[in-house]
Each structure stands twice: as structure tokens, then as C-alpha cells.
Amino acid sequence: MRPLLITLAFGYAALVRALDRADPELRWDWSTIDLDDLYFPPNFLWGVASSAHQVEGGCNNNQWSRFEEEPGRIRGGERAGAACEHWQRYPQDIALITALGARAYRFSVEWSKIEPRPGEWDEAAIEHYRALCAALRAAGIAPVVTLHHFTHPQWFEEMGGFVDQGRREANIARFVGFASRIFSELDPLVAMWCTINEPEVVAMEGYLRGTFPPGERDPQRAAEALAGLLQAHAAVYQALKRLPGGAKAKIGLVKNIFHFDPQRRWHVGDWAAARAAHRFFNGAALEALQSGRFKMRIPGLGVAVDRVIEGLVGSLDFIGLNYYSQIHLRLDLRAPERAVPCARPEDVPTDMPYAIYAEGLYRALHQISALGAPIYVTENGIADKADDRRALFIRRYLYAPRGGCATGWTCAATSIGRCSITSSGPRGSRCASASMRWTSRRRSGGCGRGRGRSSRRSGAARARGSARDERPASAGSVADLGAADRRDRLLVAGVRGLDGA
DSSP states (O other): OHHHHHHHHHHHHHHHHHHHHHSOOOOOOGGGOOTTOOOOOTTOOOEEEOOHHHHTSOOOSBHHHHHHHSTTSSGGGOOOTTTTOHHHHHHHHHHHHHHHTOOEEEEEOOHHHHOSBTTBOOHHHHHHHHHHHHHHHHTTOEEEEEEESSOOBHHHHHTTTTTOTTTHHHHHHHHHHHHHHHHHHHGGGOSEEEEEEOHHHHHIIIIISOSSTTOOOOHHHHHHHHHHHHHHHHHHHHHHHHSTTTTTSEEEEEEEEEEEEESSTTOHHHHHHHHHHHIIIIIHHHHHHHHSEEEEEEGGGTEEEEEEOTTOTTOOSEEEEEEEEEEEEEEOTTSTTSEEEEOOTTOOBOSSSSBOOTHHHHHHHHHHGGGOSOEEEEEOOOOOTTOSSHHHHHHHHHHHHHGGGGGTOOOTTOOOBOOOOBOOOTTSOOOBOHHHHHHHHHHHTTTTOSEEEEEEETTEEEEEEESOOSOOOOOOOHHHHTOHHHHHHHSTTEEOOTTOO
């Protein structure tokens, strides 16, 4: 018996060591890194991002507005309501974007306003988005349009959305019709298009965890939803490419990469939970985009989906990367998802149930580079109501892509998209927050000046600036964005050549 136990113990230890070596949890020693000495190249283009339901106001005809009305769905019974009144006050917000030094703005068009009922088009809503794009271009800011950012009309939800197998094909055709209409209207003003924002978040939160509409907790339906959203992306991409202007447009998908690491790196159960979560949230979609086949099988949750998605391979002119943080998971068979998230004492928390983890952006860039498409960091940010951690967050997350320079990545044209922060109530005046003022100073101060070189120190990638001059980095122009041979370098949050290309 004893030799058997020794053999099992050695086998267990070998397995854990192999898992740890295959997927290390990267940690930098921030005490050795000078975050006040960051270099960004002259063609570095800064961008900001938003979504319609969260900022426009008056989005009362989509599935999220209906979800907000259901008791117990939203903490405190809050509703988006007037939001930030971006619909009416976008000229003031464009002025803030300009003051921040950003030269690209990613926003979503609200389908429920454009097509309030099936086949009925609101020309005033279309004209609003045309005016917004024109105003952005007049300010030297490139509009980047997202066609589906978490919301769609309530009537579309009632038809089964992207999930119900019996109606999925017809519903995707409806989404393609909407996308084709708005593309034809805005194409002269827009060079870059995002089809769907974070399909894995829609699937996991809406159908597995029940925190997004429709509030279900069905793992199989969650997998079907993710497959349906990827199918919708492929269908929209192929349809838009056939339209006038489609050949020159840059069209891609926005993928969230969230790292799932075991709470106890010595515990095989925690590793299994982390691997299953990674498979659902990251792995299945990334593999499908390369192979054209969506395959997900998680026996412990009763998930089995295997489907070929026509037109998915080759449907990326770029891949948008949204990155926020990581989650440590501990196996718990009593939990509905068979695992629970855990915090660590050394974590710097945010107002969301995850911590500041800038190293994960570096990991995410490396992971998503396997797609072989130009990478654009289309979104990141921090929930920080007190505005007392955002400056630290920004400094660390701006360092993360620069750390790639020390490992052979080409960093001559990297940039990061993030949200500008304003302090304003629905009827208050627009004003910059403390962290936004800090960022503005950095844009016209140390960031973006001089030439950089990279070195290694205490295991952490360290970027040093030298040969500084006093001119801020050039942000490029809208005209630049129309040049096909430069677009990959200049559009919002682009990272090229992760393998040295």
C-alpha cells in the first residue's frame, strides 16, 4: 500500500507541476517598475469607448430595459433611464474626448431605436448617428461603430434571439438586415466596424449565471447562445463585405479575455474548475474562429455542442480585445457552476468582484495573437466610484503592453482603448474627474515622448524612455484612418506584430 501511495503522491505532484508550467500565473514586481517613465511611439492613437444603453439614455425598447423592470434583477432597483444623456449631449462629450487627447471613439448604435418594430426604420435615429459620426470626424476623432453591444430590440428577444434553434436562422437574417442598413448609411463616415461585443459575456451572464437578460441558468443554452452569436458575426461579416464599401472596411469581432486561475495552484480540483471556465469563456470561441467549428463539451455541466459555422473562418479583418482582470476559482461541488470565485489578500480590489491585474493584459495579448489577425485593444477600464484607484489602474495597464517589448514583440505601434471618466449627473454640468485630469497631463507630459528601449529587471519587463523632446505624440487624423496601408497601425488600440512580424 505504501509504495502505491508514494507513487500516487509523486504522480499528483507531477501533474500539478505540469499544469503550473503550462499555464503560469504571471506576476510582476511593481516595486521595480518605473510607471512614470513610459514611452509611446509618435503614431500612438489613444481611444475611448462606450455602449449605447449605458450612456445614451432613452433606451426603453430593448431587452435590457425590460430586464431592469423585473423585481430583484438589478441591485437597488436601479434603471439606466436617462443614463449620461449622451444622446442629447454628445457635443460636450466630444469636447471631453478632445481634451483627453483621444483620437478615436468606439460606440454602439442602438438597434431598438433604429428599428423599433420589425421592418420599421426610424430615420431620425439614423440621422442622429450620422450627425454623431460627422461631428467626431470634424473634431479629428475617428468613429468606430459596434453593431451589437449587449442590447437588441425586445421584439427580437421575444422571437428567440440568437438562441432558439427553430428560429435562429431567421433571426440572424434579421440582424444581418439591420447591420446592412446601418452600414450603408454610415459607411462613408466609418472605417472600422465591430460586429458583436463580447459574445461569451452575453452567453455566460445571460444563460449560465442569470445576471444578464434573459436571466436563465442553463449551461447547455449558454453554449448554444455563444454558438449562435458567433454564427451571427460570421453572417454579418460576409454580408457587409458584399456591400458597396465593404471591401475596404475593417470588420471584426470584439472578444473579452478573462483569465481563470486556480485559487490553490496545488489543487487539481481548482485546476479543473479553472480549465472548464477558460474553455467556456475563452477557448471554444478562439478555436472556432480558427477552425470554423464550435465545439464545447463540459460533462460536469451537461454541455455538449458541436457545430460547423459557415463563413466563420476568415471573418476577421482584426480582433478586438477587451480585457479587465482575472478570477481565482475554487472547486465547490455545491455551487451551481461547481466553482466559486475567491479573492487573495494581496489583491487591489475594484468595485466589481475582481482585482487590478495588469499582467493579464500582457497574457491576453499573447493568447489572442494565435488568431493571426491584427489586434486592437478595444476596451478596458475599472469600476471605481471613489476615483481613488483609477490612476494606479491606468498606469499599470498602460505599462502592460509595453512589457511585451522585452520579449521580442514589435511595440512600435501599440495603443490602448479605455473609457474617459467624467463626473456628471443627468442634469449636472460635464466635468473631468481627477483621474481624467491626470491622464490628460500625462498625454501632454511624459507619455508619448522620446524614443524607448527595453530592459529586464528583477524578472519584470521594464520600459525606459530616452532622448525626450517636449512635443506630445501625434495622434494621427481621420484621413490617416482611410489609408489601407496604415490603418492597422493607427486605428484605435492597435497592436501589430506580436510575433515580431
